[in-house]
Amino acid sequence: MDPLAKGEQDLLPPPGPAGSPFASLQRIPPPPSHAAPPPPSHRNSHHHTHTPSHGSLFAAPPDFVGDHTNDPSHQSHRKKASRSSLASILPHPFRRTQSVASAGTLKKLEPTDPIVILRNIHKTYLLGLEGVAALRGVSLSIQRGEWVAVYGTSGGGKTSLLNIIGTIDKPTKGDLTICDTVITPNTKDEVLASLRLNKLGFVFQSFNLISSMTALENVELPMVLKGSLTAQERKARAIASLKRVGLEHRLHHFPSKLSGGEQQRVTIARAIANLPEVLLLDEPTGDLDTQNTLRILHLLHTLNVGEMMTFVMVTHDVYLKNFAHRVVYMRDGKIHRVEMTRSQKRKEALEELEAKVAEGEGRNVARAATSAEGAPNSDLHTRPVGTVTGESAHQPGQYVSRATEVREPGDYATYCVESGVPAKAPDIPARQDPQLMPSESRDKLNGPEHHQIDRRDGKRILRSMEDLDHIV
Numbered sequence: 001m002d003p004l005a006k007g008e009q010d011l012l013p014p015p016g017p018a019g020s021p022f023a024s025l026q027r028i029p030p031p032p033s034h035a036a037p038p039p040p041s042h043r044n045s046h047h048h049t050h051t052p053s054h055g056s057l058f059a060a061p062p063d064f065v066g067d068h069t070n071d072p073s074h075q076s077h078r079k080k081a082s083r084s085s086l087a088s089i090l091p092h093p094f095r096r097t098q099s100v101a102s103a104g105t106l107k108k109l110e111p112t113d114p115i116v117i118l119r120n121i122h123k124t125y126l127l128g129l130e131g132v133a134a135l136r137g138v139s140l141s142i143q144r145g146e147w148v149a150v151y152g153t154s155g156g157g158k159t160s161l162l163n164i165i166g167t168i169d170k171p172t173k174g175d176l177t178i179c180d181t182v183i184t185p186n187t188k189d190e191v192l193a194s195l196r197l198n199k200l201g202f203v204f205q206s207f208n209l210i211s212s213m214t215a216l217e218n219v220e221l222p223m224v225l226k227g228s229l230t231a232q233e234r235k236a237r238a239i240a241s242l243k244r245v246g247l248e249h250r251l252h253h254f255p256s257k258l259s260g261g262e263q264q265r266v267t268i269a270r271a272i273a274n275l276p277e278v279l280l281l282d283e284p285t286g287d288l289d290t291q292n293t294l295r296i297l298h299l300l301h302t303l304n305v306g307e308m309m310t311f312v313m314v315t316h317d318v319y320l321k322n323f324a325h326r327v328v329y330m331r332d333g334k335i336h337r338v339e340m341t342r343s344q345k346r347k348e349a350l351e352e353l354e355a356k357v358a359e360g361e362g363r364n365v366a367r368a369a370t371s372a373e374g375a376p377n378s379d380l381h382t383r384p385v386g387t388v389t390g391e392s393a394h395q396p397g398q399y400v401s402r403a404t405e406v407r408e409p410g411d412y413a414t415y416c417v418e419s420g421v422p423a424k425a426p427d428i429p430a431r432q433d434p435q436l437m438p439s440e441s442r443d444k445l446n447g448p449e450h451h452q453i454d455r456r457d458g459k460r461i462l463r464s465m466e467d468l469d470h471i472v
């Protein structure tokens with residue numbers, strides 16, 4: 001049996017319920033006769049299940065547009081798809097026709113061409129004399145604008161799959177097409193490097209931010225490597241990217257002065273700086289608190305819908321799967337199962353997400369307002385959050401609470417002390433234990449400034465940038 005044929009079977013979804021995106025696919029006319037072989041018979045088994053709705057995207061069945069026979073753009077998509085018999089049997093794609101990001105305003109999706117096609121991919125790592133088979137015949141087609149989540153057992157091959165799609169690793173056997181570039185085990189490294197730089201974005205925990213560079217510089221880096229923009233253009237785009245992830249007030253912060261959620265958002269800003277067609281994400285919300293998880297999901301959703309960015313996201317977090325169009329389960333180096341997320345479910349998840357994000361932001365605003373009203377020295381507490389550390393806004397002698405310096409609303413549990421809650425003596429971080437401090441600093445702490453601290457409910461008066469350094 002042709003191994004590809006076996007691989008192709010992995011791609012086929014289980015017969016879906018009425019309203020499943022696969023059901024709607026059957027309404028797309030077959031490709032021209034010179035193109036693909038007839039689809040497997042079970043695809044036709046639910047041909048009758050779907051009548052497309054041209055109303056709301058999320059009215060079942062939602063995500064796909066049916067008949068595009070007379071649509072020239074569709075014809076061209078079909079032509080592309082016809083290049084590969086594999087592509088022709090795969091689930092059709094997802095193109096949103098409107099650049100909107102709200103669950104309530106999502107519009108119909110149209111078929112387009114696959115942007116990632118894996119054909120019978122094998123990957124065997126050499127471990128000493130032994131070979132470890134990480135991928136054993138994976139075939140998968142991912143459509144432009146699709147959000148694919150990859151789940152599976154530990155050691156099932158998820159990361160290996162992501163690395164192959166990201167061209168970080170080459171397959172041992174099989175080939176893949178990424179953004180129209182065919183990659184085989186013999187593809188030259190320059191070709192792969194160019195693909196990574198121009199078409200792919202990475203949100204990998206192993207691709208940390210560079211600690212000696214500010215957020216802005218980190219985001220500029222891929223553009224510097226690409227070399228197609230002037231310094232001014234790079235800077236403008238980096239600022240726009242950081243703004244996109246809500247970090248325009250953290251441009252000059254070094255990674256060590258950012259919370260985990262902020263760092264992750266900088267990573268995303270960096271990943272989208274070169275406007276990738278495919279974004280590869282490895283545990284994008286791993287280790288983040290709920291509020292940051294929601295923020296990042298919301299951002300991803302916006303990019304997916306608004307920019308038609310394609311996502312391949314490895315995760316262990318089951319909450320995330322409701323946001324993906326399709327969930328691929330890996331086991332023992334193979335695709336074990338593929339599940340389509342029902343559009344109604346996605347819609348509900350997105351609506352819930354939007355509500356939670358709005359609620360979280362509302363809470364932060366309310367909390368900041370309450371703090372400003374109720375606190376003593378309210379003139380000091382109404383200053384914007386996050387304008388001090390790492391930026392030049394700090395003036396010697398100006399009051400700053402620790403949380404104000406280093407966090408922004410909602411980023412951290414410490415937010416609650418942003419302004420209204422007095423910082424107490426134990427608030428001094430461990431490394432500022434007077435016994436551990438250089439004598440000069442100890443003198444400062446025990447000197448006149450220390451008394452002023454007492455007079456202001458334990459909050460410090462900063463006299464110099466050096467004082468600030470001791471606090472953060």
Ligand SMILES: Nc1ncnc2c1ncn2[C@@H]1O[C@H](COP(=O)(O)OP(=O)(O)OP(=O)(O)O)[C@@H](O)[C@H]1O
Nearest residue numbers: 125127132133134153154155156157158159160161
């Ligand atoms: N560089 C490597 N050298 C040798 N073996 C490797 C290498 N990378 C992965 N493997 C092996 O390949 C198999 C698949 O690993 P992979 O990291 O892709 O799985 P995973 O599904 O991402 O696992 P996890 O969820 O635990 O991260 C495992 O048996 C792993 O030990």
